[in-house]
Every structure is written in C-alpha cells, then in structure tokens.
Amino acid sequence: MGLQEKLNSGRFTVTCEMAPPKGVDTQKFRECARAVKGRVDAVNVTDFQSAVVRVSSLGASVILIEEGLEPVMQITGRDRNRIAIQGELLSAGALGIKNVLALTGDHPVFGDHKTTKPVFELDSVNILQIASTLMEGKDFAGNPLNKAPEFYLGASVTPLFDPMELQVIKMQKKIKAGAKFFQTQAVYDVEVLKRFKEKIEGLNAKILVGVIPLKSPGMANYMNKNVPGIRVPDEIIERLKKAEDKQKEGLKIAAEFINQVREEKLCDGVHIMAIGAEENIPILLDMCNL
C-alpha cells in the first residue's frame, strides 16, 4: 500500500527521513534504507538539506525505489528556477516518484557554500502550484505535456509559531495549491499538538506529526536555542539528565509520544527524523508496536 492509500485508509501512517550521501558511495544509504524497509510507509529524501551539497533528492529517491521503498522527494526553491523545478518534477514523474514534498529551503547562510547565489524564485506554495499545473498536463507557461505526471503532494507546517494565525494562513494556501498531506516540525508536547489541531479545524489535509528522538539533554537544549518551531519541555530535559542510557530514554520519550498521539487520534501518523541514527527507527517502532 502506498503512502496516499495508507493515509486515505485512515490507518496510522509512519514516514521517516533520510539524507542522501555526500559522495557517490551509496552503500550506507542503502543499508539505512534496508533497515527501515517494510517498517515505514514512505521515506523522505531531503533536498540539499541545510544548503549542503550532496547527491540530489531525485537521485537518492531513485535509489530508494531500487531498494523497494517508497520515496517522498523533497524539493525546495532555493537552488532552482521555475524551469529547473518543472524539469525535476517531470523527471520524478518519469522515474516513478509519486510523493513530492514542497519546501522553501534553508538559506545558503547555513550551508557549506555560503557564497552561492540563492534562487528562491518559487516558494513552497508556488512549487505546489506548479506541480498541480503539471498534473493537469501542461507546464506553467500553458504548454502541453505528452503525459501528465501523477503526484501526491505534501508540505510542511510548524505547529509552534507566533503568530499562529500567520502559519495557518500559509497552510491554507498550501492546501489550495495542492498539498494533501503535511509533515510537521518536531513536536514534544502533546498540548502543542492539541492547540494546533484546534487552529486548523476544518482544513482538509492529512497530518504526520514530526518526531525527532532525543539523544541527550544537550541536543534538546541546542534545539530549543537554535531551531525555530521546536520546544522541548523542561521535564523532558530533566528526564534525559537523570537517565543512565540517554539515547534509550530519548527513544522511550519518543515512543510514549507516538503512542499517545496514536491512541488519542491527534494525527494521521508520524514523521520520524532520526538525523543520522536511522538504525534507531526500527527499535522505536518496536517500542510502539508499529
């Protein structure tokens, strides 16, 4: 069952995230893919995440298909104009990639090529707009395609944002532009998710809540300080501090969160971002009986 069918079936859905390799040795990437194969419904492939040069999202998505997994190709507007975005999307369609997640993209200031020229010709809403146009069998200039691609379009949303109304307005635009599912920034507090759900009541989209398993109290503090939209509550940091095996405790915290949002039906699934520790994903899913 594909991601779209799974989400539409109403069953609890799990996606995770993998970064393409930096270099042409794909062995470790393939090993990580095999480790989650059959355990998750789809795997996001990041698009030069943090503006760092790597194998492209398209290339790594094809590798996942070779390994028998269903990719979610992330695509950002940072590095491509509308010609390149459409070319990338058509290539994705031609190569059997169905799920596309549109993002604005991290600014090059955070990357490893700080002197590059940022493009940002299209924002996430515009990328969704253009992908929807391609699905109608024409390009953004109105020229016909010999066959239209079929995409299942997604986008991101940050449940913890001030002012929240501004975030909801943008989310509405993304839905209008074609987004059918959303993966959220990592959430650690169920109350945050509940408040978010209230704000987006009536919006028609599937929600996969972001989960980043914590590895240490230091990681939690770092994210609280540096990552917009992430807030790890103090009591979780305290729990990590007290724990002997901090990584295991981090997984336990993540498992408790996943179980709770699943039992209380607060979302359609979860999106696990293991950030280089993909081997922990099956362990975490075991802990959740998923």
Next chain:
Amino acid sequence: MVITEKKPFEEIKKMLEGVKEIYITGCSLCATSCMTGGEKQILEMKEALEKEGKIVTGYTVLDPSCNKLQVRSTLKKNKEALEEADAILCMACGDGAQTVAGVIETKPVYPANNTMFIGEVERIGHFSEVCKACGECELAWTGGICPVTRCAKGLLNGPCGGSRNGKCEVNSENDCAWVLIYDRLRKLGQLEKMLDIKPPKDYSKAYNPRKVVVQR
C-alpha cells in the same frame, strides 16, 4: 537612495598602481549622504593618496554624478586638471562611475566605492535595504512593507519556518518581514489581502539592462 560603501584603501591603492596623477570626482546626492563621495571624503582621499606619493590634479563634486548632461558640462569646465591626470577616481555609486566613464573615454575611471543597495537613511550613517527594484511593486497588498527585499528569501506567500520571535533566522537582527506585514495588515483591517496565493513574480520585468523612456 543608492547606498554606497567605501572600498578598502588597499584595494584602491592596487587599482591605482602605476598611476601618478589622479583626478577625483564625487557626488552631491547619495554618495554625500552616505559619506562616501562628498567634499569632505574627497579631501580625505586626496590627503591619503598624496601620502602615497600620488598627485591629485583636481577634484569636483558632480551634481549629481548620475546625470550625463551635468557630468559632461561640469567636467568640461575642469578640462585642464582632467587632462593632466592619468586616471579618474570616482567616489560615487556604480552608476555615477559609469556616467563619468561614459563621458571621459580617453582615461581610465576607477570606482572608490562599492554600491550596496537601494535603501533608506534610518539615521545618520545607518542605512537599510528596502527595495530590490523588481519592476513590479508589491507594496499595495503588503501594508507598505516589501517582502521581496525584507524577507531574506523574498517570499511572496508568507513566512518560512525560520521565523522566530518575530526575527529572521538568517540574521537575528532583522525582523521577519512576514510578521511585520501580518501585524500591519491586521492593524489596517486588511488581513484578507494575505489570503490570495501570489504566483511567482514576472522576472522579465527585471531582465537587465533595463531602460525607461518617459512618453510625453
């Protein structure tokens, strides 16, 4: 206003390697306000160059350096001093320097400044970029705040995930343009202006070099 910044003197020295006699031009408008090409800065430059063993044959503050007719007539009046010079050092913006270079074809013109952006004077010596000259002004629906320029990514449909406490993650000294726009539109009772999807901009309006001819 066109905001300029002085090039490092070392760079200017390198440009002028082998040049003995120099004529300096400044500009009465933007470069004077930016303190990069007014009479005071010209005299400072003159002194610095003389310390390096150069001869400054003369100088003038063009009024302004971007007006070709003005530049031609002013430089004509300074013909002698100009003729003595091996090169011209232009303390204006990139436009001002090109105007001078367009008028004086027989001598090299070197820029003393880097041209930074179109900006406003917040207070003396403090300038901030506010307009990208996109050729398609968006201010009518953004509460008079330009997202093309003031959002680090030039986004047209709202903030990215990098906005925190009203600040931009690219540079935490900068306000998130979209939070500013949201606050302003809410105050104006025009929040509905944010709801429409803005298509990507028409970049053909900014294909350079652009020309404007006023139809009369």
